[in-house]
Amino acid sequence: xxxxxxxxxxxxxxxxxxxxxxxxxxxxxxxxxxxxxxxxxxxxxxxxxxxxxxxxxxxxxxxxxxxxxxxxxxxxxxxxxxxxxxxxxxxxxxxxxxxxxxxxxxxxxxxxxxxxxxxxxxxxxxxxxxxxxxxxxxxxxxxxxxxxxxxxxxxxxxxxxxxxxxxxxxxxxxxxxxxxxxxxxxxxxxxxxxxxxxxxxxxxxxxxxxxxxxxxxxxxxxxxxxxxxxxxxxxxxxxxxxxxxxxxxxxxxxxxxxxxxxxxxxxxxxxxxxxxxxxxxxxxxxxxxxxxxxxxxxxxxxxxxxxxxxxxxxxxxxxxxxxxxxxxxxxxxxxxxxxxxxxxxxxxxxxxxxxxxxxxxxxxxxxxxxxxxxxxxxxxxxxxxxxxxxxxxxxxxxxxxxxxxxxxxxxxxxxxxxxxxxxxxxxxxxxxxxxxxxxxxxxxxxxxxxxxxxxxxxxxxxxxxxxxxxxxxxxxxxxxxxxxxxxxxxxxxxxxxxxxxxxxxxxxxxxxxxxxxxxxxxxxxxxxxxxxxxxxxxxxxxxxxxxxxxxxxxxxxxxxxxxxxxxxxxxxxxxxxxxxxxxxxxxxxxxxxxxxxxxxxxxxxxxxxxxxxxxxxxxxxxxxxxxxxxxxxxxxx
Numbered sequence: 001x002x003x004x005x006x007x008x009x010x011x012x013x014x015x016x017x018x019x020x021x022x023x024x025x026x027x028x029x030x031x032x033x034x035x036x037x038x039x040x041x042x043x044x045x046x047x048x049x050x051x052x053x054x055x056x057x058x059x060x061x062x063x064x065x066x067x068x069x070x071x072x073x074x075x076x077x078x079x080x081x082x083x084x085x086x087x088x089x090x091x092x093x094x095x096x097x098x099x100x101x102x103x104x105x106x107x108x109x110x111x112x113x114x115x116x117x118x119x120x121x122x123x124x125x126x127x128x129x130x131x132x133x134x135x136x137x138x139x140x141x142x143x144x145x146x147x148x149x150x151x152x153x154x155x156x157x158x159x160x161x162x163x164x165x166x167x168x169x170x171x172x173x174x175x176x177x178x179x180x181x182x183x184x185x186x187x188x189x190x191x192x193x194x195x196x197x198x199x200x201x202x203x204x205x206x207x208x209x210x211x212x213x214x215x216x217x218x219x220x221x222x223x224x225x226x227x228x229x230x231x232x233x234x235x236x237x238x239x240x241x242x243x244x245x246x247x248x249x250x251x252x253x254x255x256x257x258x259x260x261x262x263x264x265x266x267x268x269x270x271x272x273x274x275x276x277x278x279x280x281x282x283x284x285x286x287x288x289x290x291x292x293x294x295x296x297x298x299x300x301x302x303x304x305x306x307x308x309x310x311x312x313x314x315x316x317x318x319x320x321x322x323x324x325x326x327x328x329x330x331x332x333x334x335x336x337x338x339x340x341x342x343x344x345x346x347x348x349x350x351x352x353x354x355x356x357x358x359x360x361x362x363x364x365x366x367x368x369x370x371x372x373x374x375x376x377x378x379x380x381x382x383x384x385x386x387x388x389x390x391x392x393x394x395x396x397x398x399x400x401x402x403x404x405x406x407x408x409x410x411x412x413x414x415x416x417x418x419x420x421x422x423x424x425x426x427x428x429x430x431x432x433x434x435x436x437x438x439x440x441x442x443x444x445x446x447x448x449x450x451x452x453x454x455x456x457x458x459x460x461x462x463x464x465x466x467x468x469x470x471x472x473x474x475x476x477x478x479x480x481x482x483x484x485x486x487x488x489x490x491x492x493x494x495x496x497x498x499x500x501x502x503x504x505x506x507x508x509x510x511x512x513x514x515x516x517x518x519x520x521x522x523x524x525x526x527x528x529x530x531x532x533x534x535x536x537x538x539x540x541x542x543x544x545x546x547x548x549x550x551x552x553x554x555x556x557x558x559x560x561x562x563x564x565x566x567x568x569x570x571x572x573x574x575x576x577x578x579x580x581x582x583x584x585x586x587x588x589x590x591x592x593x594x595x596x597x598x599x600x601x602x603x604x605x606x607x608x609x610x611x612x613x614x615x616x617x618x619x620x621x622x623x624x625x626x627x628x629x630x631x632x633x634x635x636x637x
Contacts, residue, residue, distance in 0.1 A: 043192030043344050048452045050345045051403050052179050054131035055188035059093035060086055062188045063231075067199035071209070071241055073170045076159040079148035082185055083110045086141045095136055095143065098182035098189035100129030101153030107134050110142040117143060127406060129182055145186050154622040155183025158299060160242075164619060165297045167258040169207065171242035173296055173312065175305060175623055177235040178346050178407035187234050192344040192450045194231035201226070203241050210256060212238040212307030214289050228308065230287070231448050233342050238307040240294055249273055257295035261315065265295045268318050269325065271367060275332050278366040283336050283359065284440050287447070291332060299587035301621040303327045306334030306356075314588050316557035323525035324558060326364055326376055333359035336443050344450040346407035350398040351456060354419015361420065374495035375526040377424075381492045382533065384417035388486060396484035398422070399453045408623065422480045424491045429474050430464060438464045453481060501527045505534045512541060514548035525558055532562040537569035552578045561591045568598040584616045589624045596631055606632075 043050060044057045055062075064085035069078045086095065099121065107119040118135040125131075134143060149157060160171040174184060182189040198216070201209040202223035213228035228237075247255045247266035250273035257265045276291050293311045295318070304327045305312040311331040317324040337355035357380075365373035388396050391412060398419055400410045427435040441463055446455075457477065465472045479487050504517060508531075520528070532551075535541065546552050551563040552575045560582060567575035583595060599609040613632055617625060628634070 043190070043450065048192065048344050048348075048454075050190040050192050052128065052346055052407055053188065053190035053193075054096055054098055054125075054128055055190055055193065056093065056096045057188055057190070057193045059090040060088050060095045060136065061193060062095075062097075062195055063087050065185065065187055065195050065197040065237070067185065067197070067201075069199065069201055071172060071201065071203045071207075073159065073172070073204055073207075076151045077149045078157070078184060081144050081146050082187070083142065083144045084187070086136075086143070088136070088141060091138060093136075095134040096188075097132040097134070097186045098129060098179075099132045099186045100180070100183040101150045101155055102130075102132075102183070102186055103148045103150055104132065104186070105146040105148070107143060107145050109140065110144040114144075127404075128179070132186055147186060149184050153183055154625065156180035156622075157184050158621045160297055160299065164299060165242065165258060166260045167243040169243040169258075170204075171240075171297055173240040173242075173300065174238050175301060175312075175621060176238060177305065178349075178411075179235075180622070181234045181237055184239075185234070185237065189234045191233040191235060191342050191346070194233055194342070194448065194450060196229055196231050197237060198227040199225065199239075201239065201241070206243060207241050208244045209239065209241040210244065210294060210310060211240075212236055212310050214309055230308070232308060232339065233450065236307055236339060238305065238310070238312065240296065240310075240312065242297075244294070252276070252290050254290075254292045255295070256292060256310075258297075261295055261318075264318055264320075265293075265315075268320070268322060269293055269328055271322065271325065272328060272332075274367055275329055275363055278363050279332060279336070279359070282362055282366065282436065283333075284443055286335060287340060288335055291335070293328065293331075298585055299619050299621055301587050301589045301623040303588060303590060304331040306331045306338055308335070308339050314586075316586055316588055316591070319525060319556045319558075321521075321524070323556075326360060329363040329367070330356055330360040333363060340448065341443055341446045342450045344452045344455075346410060347400055347402050348451070348453050349400070349407070349410055350415035350419035351451060351453065353416045354398070354421075354423060357416050357420035358423040361424075371495060371497045372524075372526070374493040375497055375524075375530070377493055378495050378498065379526060379529055379533075380413075380417050381421070381490065384413045384421075385486065387413045388418075393484035396486075398481045406626070408626065418480075418486060418490075421486070421490045425475055425480070425487075425489055426460075426464070428491050429471050430468070435464070457481070495526075497524075497527060498530050501530045502534075505531055508541075509536075512544060514545045517545075517549060520549055520554070525556060528556075528559050529562055532559070532566060535566055537566060539570040539572050542566060542570050542572045543574070546572075546574065551575075557582075557586065557588075557591065561595065564595055565598045568595070568602065571602065580612050583612050584619065587620045587624055589627055592620070592624055593627055593631065596628060600631070610634075 044061050062084045066083040069080035071078050104121060107117045109115040120133050122131045122133060156174040156176045158173055162168045162170055165171045179189055199211055200223045203209050205220060209224050211226040213226040216225045216227040218224035243258055244256050245259050245262045247262055249255060249270060253272040255266045255269050276286055280286055288308050290309050292309060293313055295313050295315050298315055300312065300314045303314050313327060317327045333356045337359055338352035343349050343351045361373050361377055364376060394401060395412060396414055398415060402410050442459060507516060508514060554560050564575060564579050564582060596609050599605040609632055
């Protein structure tokens, strides 16, 4: 990162911002002192407390955010103004906002007078950031905040150098989930607070900004404008900017990517419109206008992110055979579960992800057939069982307690796969037609709302199980939602397409002759993953597999990740250069975490892992860095 020149006007801006009033600012005469830093934000309807926000939306709630930002790729910062429209339930209360690593230059009224408002940034909390407290004169319901992001902040923004992109041009993307949007916008960063928003984004010539909203106008010279007219939680406000091109899939679907990637991506995701249509058939109208997809550079930390109107996706799903497009089905399904109906706190995360995995599985069955869906469910449940065995009991619970912890700690397979298992069990219990009607009622009845686990339990009793003693007795909801472990009645299909794989595995383990395996193209990704999951950490057997089917050279990231885990366990030296290349080239946490953990199990694993991580750490998003720093006991060099 280029350091700021002592004479830089940006440095002057940041310095001025950092000298804003602090928590020792005296209370004006005649006013009641404002209390200490909040310990949690009660949701506007009072149904839950979000321990990961310092906002007080029951007193003053932000209802609209307007952004006007300039992206500075040289300094790696964004600067401009956020204008907030407010609902003031308590006319005497100040406005509390969440911030992390923001330099606040000024707070003022949003009218032409620009009257300064008293504000203070309170002490930094290592998890929550710095609360911003703004005093509000009587009757004021709109404020403007001039600010800049601070280079080097471990927040939502990742600035990529040209060498880290396919187009050899700089790139920026944000990843706000769970509590990182506060690192680039001062707002009430809680999923229980929904806002409409609009933005004007200015970027250097040749770089195209995109956002998680409908583009409303603008151009390269004056800035591109975006508008989201539906209320969304803050973590769904997303921004990307780079050298990007677009390919139309249908009247409402398009793929965006860097020029050298866009054709391949458009081919891989050509079924997007079919997926949207399938969702509408199954779950009701699509309410977000467009459904576009942006393929990001490899450092993106997740498989995908369900930003409204514009899914962000990792390039690691570009397998060339559509075998990994379940990711698109997953992010699309979030348009109903997560975006339309949102977890009110991160403790309720399973209401986003468990529902979405269930919907994803239904989409895949509808578009690609039951065999494909059954294979994916069987593999996912196997991964869930393996992970649950490593988790403490408290982390095996759907309604997880995350007080005092980073909400990322709850992003295990439990909310995803255990949550989906609960919905499959309910469907199995009452039948698909009845359960589908229940799901539609849930989405329609809570559209554009944030919900809690208690709200779901009440709705479930009233709208699905009421009057059906047999269905109610057939499932132990207390164990499923509030208990650790996996219930004995977890439904797992038996995929017919795995039968041929299991026979091949038995033959391979007996004969140790991998030449009998079919060509790679004859099996889908899920079948090869099934085979690799059954392989022992046997160096000689891995060498035979590699000779016959060239696993080390595969371009399929899912297969490669499973292969490299095996190679590490078997100390198969021939794959180690590919391991280093892979860990340096991708940023997806799903791949990074198990591979570094596998290295740590080797006698010399700590040294080997750190040797790679020292070179790779700067390429990873802060979401991945936080996880890996903890695993590797990273100490700054």
